[in-house]
Amino acid sequence: MFRHNLTIFTLLASILFIWNCTSKTDNNEQLPFLGHKYTEEKNANGKTIADTVYHTIAPFSFTDQQGNTITNEEVKGKVYVADFFFTSCPTICPVMKSQMLRVYEKFKDNPNFKILSHSIDPTYDTVEVLKDYAERLGIEDARTWHFLTGDQERIFEIGQTSYLATAMEDKNEPGGFLHSGAFILIDQEGHIRGVYDGTKGDQVDKLIKDIPKILNNNDKGA
Numbered sequence: 117m118f119r120h121n122l123t124i125f126t127l128l129a130s131i132l133f134i135w136n137c138t139s140k141t142d143n144n145e146q147l148p149f150l151g152h153k154y155t156e157e158k159n160a161n162g163k164t165i166a167d168t169v170y171h172t173i174a175p176f177s178f179t180d181q182q183g184n185t186i187t188n189e190e191v192k193g194k195v196y197v198a199d200f201f202f203t204s205c206p207t208i209c210p211v212m213k214s215q216m217l218r219v220y221e222k223f224k225d226n227p228n229f230k231i232l233s234h235s236i237d238p239t240y241d242t243v244e245v246l247k248d249y250a251e252r253l254g255i256e257d258a259r260t261w262h263f264l265t266g267d268q269e270r271i272f273e274i275g276q277t278s279y280l281a282t283a284m285e286d287k288n289e290p291g292g293f294l295h296s297g298a299f300i301l302i303d304q305e306g307h308i309r310g311v312y313d314g315t316k317g318d319q320v321d322k323l324i325k326d327i328p329k330i331l332n333n334n335d336k337g338a
Contacts, residue, residue: 147301147329150308151280172306174278178234178266181246182258186232190262193304195331196230197323199314200275200283200295202237203249207290208297212314213253216261216299222324224260228304229331231261234275236283236293238265280308299323303330 151171158167177187197219201209216231223229235241241249246263255261264271268285275283279300286294301310301323310326313319 147309147326150311170307172278173302173308174274176270176274176278178264178271179243180258180262180264181243181250183243184258184262186262186264188306191230191232191302191306194228194230195304195327196232196302197327198232198234198279198300198302199298200234200236200271200279200281202235202291202293202295203241203245204237205291205293208315212297212299215314215317215320217253218320219299219324219327220255220261223327223331226331229260229327232264233261234264234271234283236268236271236275236285236295237291238268238271241265281311301326301330304333 149170153168153170155166155168157164159165173188175188177185180186197216199212199216201212203209213233216233220231235246241263243265246265250256250258250261250263255263272283272285275281275295279298281298281300282294282296284294285292297313297315299312299314299320300308301312303309309330310323312323
């Protein structure tokens with residue numbers, strides 16, 4: 117099936133992206149554009165110029181813990197962090213959410229920042245379950261942090277092809293699913309600008325330092 121064909125690719129991509137983020141940027145350097153890119157020629161004032169087209173997140177439509185439909189329009193012009201999880205996860209998800217809480221607390225009052233947490237077990241993770249989960253984390257206002265559910269195949273697909281993160285069903289894994297612990301930083305135009313290990317405090321420290329670089333519109337990319 118589709119998701120199994122991309123397993124090796126997504127695992128390698130996640131490792132490569134984390135390496136790029138940790139080894140090539142520091143507090144004074146601009147963030148790179150990650151993912152696929154290509155060059156296309158355009159005509160401007162009678163001259164042919166080369167323009168780089170960067171990987172962007174595909175259109176999506178999911179439902180959050182308040183029952184609201186969340187699409188690309190919700191995050192258009194905003195910076196956001198995306199991740200993949202499921203509420204019954206017995207392994208890395210509790211650590212990821214405790215780390216994401218740090219990101220939330222730092223930027224929750226900024227109207228130009230969002231968090232999108234995609235459940236990869238939407239059969240169990242209904243709107244009601246996600247609402248309870250969010251409230252137990254202390255997230256009662258869904259304007260900043262959206263816990264998303266929806267069509268499972270669509271969530272797997274957008275995870276693997278847009279966010280380039282592992283997200284799939286695997287009965288051999290604890291809890292029955294396999295997903296990366298990546299926190300993926302997306303800019304105002306839907307470009308991936310960083311990938312961080314959401315299970316490691318030092319990686320999340322770096323994410324917290326990197327977010328203002330694009331949130332404040334002072335980063336043009338590298």
